[in-house]
């Protein structure tokens with residue numbers, strides 16, 4: 092029996108910061124961000140967005156045309172949790188009106204809990220082929236203002252319907268794993284920003300890639316050349332290039348021309364350049380980017396995935412793109428979402444960044460900004476309040492400059 096991704100949806104905030112603006116204000120050469128890190132834009136959530144609203148918005152897109160009555164599992168992967176006890180998944184379940192006969196929970200292991208969720212969901216639908224699972228991965232990457240991590244922030248969510256009818260991609264059950272106790276990136280409960288040993292985190296990422304690949308290869312005997320394309324966890328898009336070159340070298344393919352290596356990862360990098368790091372969602376935003384921007388018909392092609400979560404855990408696995416995948420993907424909705432983004436200046440970015448919800452239980456209404464169909468309307472007695480709104484651009488948009496660099500979505 093086959094299982095995998097039946098449908099996908101992406102949400103990223105309507106506000107973006109040009110990394111050249113950030114570089115200028117921090118006295119750094121813009122090329123360090125645009126070429127050195129490979130990032131162009133950074134999505135910035137407004138005060139009325141959080142991981143719940145982003146996930147619900149992504150899921151709304153993914154569920155278009157899907158029988159919601161069949162969903163009996165909802166798993167929410169995040170490292171930007173909003174509550175120590177109640178799962179963010181419950182809010183999403185409620186906002187989407189999913190069946191009450193549903194197992195609904197949240198998972199954590201830095202950026203790779205989304206992969207654990209996907210693998211759990213695959214096992215579930217293989218046991219119960221009539222059911223469907225909804226996986227949402229949603230994160231806001233935050234580092235300190237003026238720190239080296241600042242240009243690698245971002246925000247977004249991905250939603251995937253997993254079922255025994257994998258119209259987008261079959262995910263193969265074999266997976267390689269690696270775990271090691273390291274402190275490369277973490278966020279204690281009392282901090283809003285992540286702490287990171289940046290250069291060390293890159294070294295650990297590459298080691299986890301190598302070890303996960305080794306485990307995967309021993310199980311499957313598949314070789315580097317058996318893959319047509321690769322998707323890597325992308326804290327910044329250049330990380331995928333570093334990872335791919337490393338994998339080529341350790342598998343004895345280091346002599347592959349740079350252009351050929353680049354062609355294997357380029358399409359998967361496009362959306363990441365536009366939104367920035369989205370932690371748990373990043374790998375799967377890369378997959379969506381590959382499927383939606385590649386000019387080549389990828390039907391029947393095998394894709395290799397490397398999922399990395401600091402702390403750390405890695406997983407290497409693979410999937411096969413299904414015939415007709417493009418007709419299933421909500422490409423037009425994503426194109427519209429990217430086209431509607433508006434560019435903010437540094438003061439607005441810093442104002443959004445420093446916005447905090449009250450912590451003393453007072454009632455609070457969040458200021459209204461352009462969002463998707465769901466927004467955080469405020470707090471009442473320590474309880475988050477969400478509402479559904481008209482997601483069409485309002486008059487507020489007209490004052491902000493349009494986002495000039497909307498990704499090109501290929502037609503094949």
Ligand code: CAA
Pocket residue numbers: 120122123124126127128202239240241242243275276287288289290292293296324325326327330368370399400401
């Ligand atoms: N023109 C072109 N390139 C330039 C340049 C210029 N003027 N100036 C510098 N560069 C290049 C550098 O050569 C470097 O490229 P290489 O790595 O290919 O040599 C690149 O720009 C970055 O420069 P630095 O290494 O000097 O940058 P930095 O030390 O200030 O910060 C960073 C880089 C460590 C990635 C930092 O952004 C960071 O800490 N980010 C957060 C942590 C992170 O993303 N880690 C990744 C692995 S962990 C993970 O994946 C989990 C996760 O999601 C966080």
